[in-house]
Amino acid sequence: MFLFFPLSELWRTLLTSTIGLLTLVGIMVRPFRWNESQIAMGGAAVLLLLGLIRPGDAALTLARDWNTFLFFLGMMALSALAETAGLFDWLAVQAARLAGASAARLFLNVFILGTLITMIFSNDATALILTPIVYVLVTKLRLPVLPYLFACTFIADTASFLLPISNPINIIVMSRFPLPLPTFLRLLLLPCLVVIAINLAVFYLLYRKQLKGSFNINHMPTLSQAVKHGPYFRYALGVLALVAPSYVLASAFQFPLSMVAVAGAALLLAGGLGWKRTTLLETCKGVSWSIFGFIAGMFVVVRAVEDTGLTVKLGNLLLHLSGGTSFGAVLAGTLGSALGTNLINNVPMAVVMNSALGSVQHATPAIRNGFVAATMFGCDLGPNLTTVGSLATILWLLILRQRKLEVSGLDYFKVGVIVTPLMLLAGACTIWLCL
């Protein structure tokens, strides 16, 4: 609308930033139980209707990020189809078999399994698919549930930067700041191993009493119970044995990772349809479609805000806070991303940081790489601070406690507060050493 009426630059900036801010606040507090997708798309629609971003620019922004959208699609479908094949159930039973009836060894195996699944399928698969499977397993084994539940939800984020495909956030950041695979591994592999070790050690310490015991192997499900259809399961294993190295090769040659994910999902779907183990509708149900609206809305809103120059100011602020040193860059990038991700979720934070980091393009390679690696690190690991939910959930739990109505929820929150700052600090220092 304002495209057709003269409006001063100041007013355009004020209007755009107000809408951008309201969108972010809306995502944070979710008024009237609107979901994040509706709020992000609503913000984008208002900006388009008021003419604060040109439809052509919005379309170009979305088209430029096709790899991100396709990766989300392929990743979610691949995980859902691997679940249908019984892969995760089979792996969980194997983890229990290899534990030799020891609760502590099973805990270690769950950590290792979560790490491997996150590395190949992304954090989404570990947090959403592995967690309930492990929950059922440990309930059947009559073991305390919480340590294993936390192991799954935490490792999903802690192992998120082993490979670029281990978390879609990495794809979002690297779509704007591509890092060759050797550079990615040099900057993030060792920090990832360090934080996994810290996570494991702190959890062993926290849950040492619950993990003392053993379990009765007679309560364990058999491998045949886990695999519902042998041929499809073996086919799925074969496909995934192709997909995993393809991801590494695609990362090494900077080939779009979404193509590998979608091709893998298409092969699994073809097998699933052929053996009548799934339907197209069933597979579609395994995909969270609202995330596409959410990401699209966020991309458009942040692009409009970027045009006002505000995100450049944020980037300059980060650069200023870094004091022009690589250590400062890693620390400012990590803390900024980790805090933001607990306020507005990690996807919008990654999009905002992507835009802000435009202003560090001309900094020295050490500072630039420090910011990029720290952004992925902070956005991937940050959610562990409030892993059981958003800030709103935590506030609700705090209010309940103030009213003397103590519920277990806050005890869930405590775990994140204990372990996450430690991991963020140790990981940031290791990134700096790897620069």
Added chain:
Amino acid sequence: MKILACLDGTNAEAMGHAARMFAGAQPLTIGLLTVMDVGPRKAIDRTRERFWRPPMHRQPVIQEMLAAEKEACQDILKAGLERLPEAESLLRQGYPELELVNAAADWKADVILICPRAEYGAPPSLGPHSVGHVARFVLDHAPCPVMLVRPPAGELFPIKG
């Protein structure tokens, strides 16, 4: 007299011993209570929300989770009934700390028997952190007297100042 014994999956024997201390009271009714904890399921739901997924109740895996929980609870009650065959069993679903005090009020319990925390093989401990959050909540909010059933810990004495 109505005694409500709270079972956590690790304390059937301790509850059996404690309940028998009230054998002289007549008439005596013993209730064995265990709770299907909804906390972990709600935590999974909140994680799902972070990943833009609908709550668990729309997923097929929830049936498996509920079946496993129910089977585990029935095992816990069975172990209690082996020690106290005359007792009646009570199964509730919710947050354990809330369900325990609410069940005690609904059932009009005269005494609640509860262990400080579930013990999974670790040696007994004393001190400020020896009472878990569920038992602590019950001590703070119970509608009747509460008997805290500690595991024998004679070897930890004398406590030195």
